[in-house]
Amino acid sequence: MVCNLIIEDLKASEAINKVIDNEGFSGVVYVKDDNNVLLETASGFSNRADERLNTVHTRFGIASGCKVFTAVAICQLVENGIIKFDTRLKDCLKTVFPYFDEDVTIHHLLTHSSGIPDYFDEEIMDSYEDLWMSTPMYQMRNTNDFLPLFKNEKMMFKPGERFHYNNAAFIILGLIIEQHTGTSFTDYIEMNLFEKCGMSDSGYFSFDQLPKNTAFGYIDNEDGTWKTNAYSLPVKGGADGGAYITAPDMIKFWEALSNHRLLSKEYTKLLMTPHIHVDKGVDYGYGIWINKKRNATFKYHVMGYDPGVSFHSAFYPQYGIKIAIPSNESSGPFKVMKTLDEYFDI
Numbered sequence: 001m002v003c004n005l006i007i008e009d010l011k012a013s014e015a016i017n018k019v020i021d022n023e024g025f026s027g028v029v030y031v032k033d034d035n036n037v038l039l040e041t042a043s044g045f046s047n048r049a050d051e052r053l054n055t056v057h058t059r060f061g062i063a064s065g066c067k068v069f070t071a072v073a074i075c076q077l078v079e080n081g082i083i084k085f086d087t088r089l090k091d092c093l094k095t096v097f098p099y100f101d102e103d104v105t106i107h108h109l110l111t112h113s114s115g116i117p118d119y120f121d122e123e124i125m126d127s128y129e130d131l132w133m134s135t136p137m138y139q140m141r142n143t144n145d146f147l148p149l150f151k152n153e154k155m156m157f158k159p160g161e162r163f164h165y166n167n168a169a170f171i172i173l174g175l176i177i178e179q180h181t182g183t184s185f186t187d188y189i190e191m192n193l194f195e196k197c198g199m200s201d202s203g204y205f206s207f208d209q210l211p212k213n214t215a216f217g218y219i220d221n222e223d224g225t226w227k228t229n230a231y232s233l234p235v236k237g238g239a240d241g242g243a244y245i246t247a248p249d250m251i252k253f254w255e256a257l258s259n260h261r262l263l264s265k266e267y268t269k270l271l272m273t274p275h276i277h278v279d280k281g282v283d284y285g286y287g288i289w290i291n292k293k294r295n296a297t298f299k300y301h302v303m304g305y306d307p308g309v310s311f312h313s314a315f316y317p318q319y320g321i322k323i324a325i326p327s328n329e330s331s332g333p334f335k336v337m338k339t340l341d342e343y344f345d346i
Contacts, residue, residue: 028327062304064303077177089109095151097151101116106176111275120167141235146171232307245324251324271287272285298341310332310333311333
């Protein structure tokens with residue numbers, strides 16, 4: 001069978017180890033099918049100063065890789081009849097945005113097609129760290145704290161006009177979750193997603209209160225020196241990114257999602273439906289990237305990049321295989337994922 005061949009290739013693959021060595025990869029590569037762990041490897045240091053090694057059970061920040069958690073939470077509210085995908089922003093959130101188009105809907109926010117201003121526009125801004133020169137990162141603990149960064153800015157384009165990756169849109173989705181549940185965003189996700197998935201080692205942790213077995217994020221300079229990312233990111237993650245997970249916990253998320261433990265079959269399908277075209281062979285669902293090959297879905301995946309953080313995770317529906325590749329450096333998982341993709345593209 002094809003899957004048996006894949007298992008053998010993964011276990012014996014020199015290519016995976018070569019990429020890990022060539023990249024100086026610091027993190028975890030974890031691959032599992034419906035029943036078995038096919039590959040698990042950890043490399044690099046979770047704490048360079050103390051030379052503490054990463055393990056398969058080390059917690060890593062995943063940046064925007066957790067936008068899918070926000071999308072699942074919104075789908076839960078829709079499934080429970082609290083809001084609808086076509087509900088307009090002005091009808092479901094008390095916060096006033098003076099220059100936002102009145103036709104912006106939850107669907108637009110979920111698909112990066114709202115046209116609202118972003119607080120960090122990745123197409124025109126180079127460094128996420130630059131944001132905190134004027135806004136102290138240690139004050140960014142709650143969803144509302146991000147509003148001054150974009151609330152009074154003007155629209156970039158009309159709602160639904162095109163795809164344009166937008167972090168602020170997911171901040172607003174987090175505010176909607178908070179307003180309609182009476183619970184902080186992070187508490188809602190931890191109770192209604194992580195607990196249901198059995199993700200007992202994952203959570204939204206503050207830089208100044210990191211639990212044990214958590215990797216520090218590292219930024220490498222061209223001269224060979226390095227620093228941690230402690231002053232490069234918001235002190236606590238939220239609706240647009242910043243959760244901490246272990247690789248096995250991320251696999252548990254994919255398993256719970258595909259087995260309809262988080263959403264019904266109908267709403268799981270809606271989450272994973274291509275709602276907007278991004279590029280050749282790439283579409284976007286709700287908080288999730290969708291790659292197609294030969295007119296079929298090749299993989300669903302999420303990814304995240306921040307200073308000192310990089311992450312890729314995927315679900316290959318044809319094989320029931322799930323992959324998690326977290327890293328505590330600014331790059332590395334992409335080439336590992338690309339190598340794994342080549343094994344599954346048969």
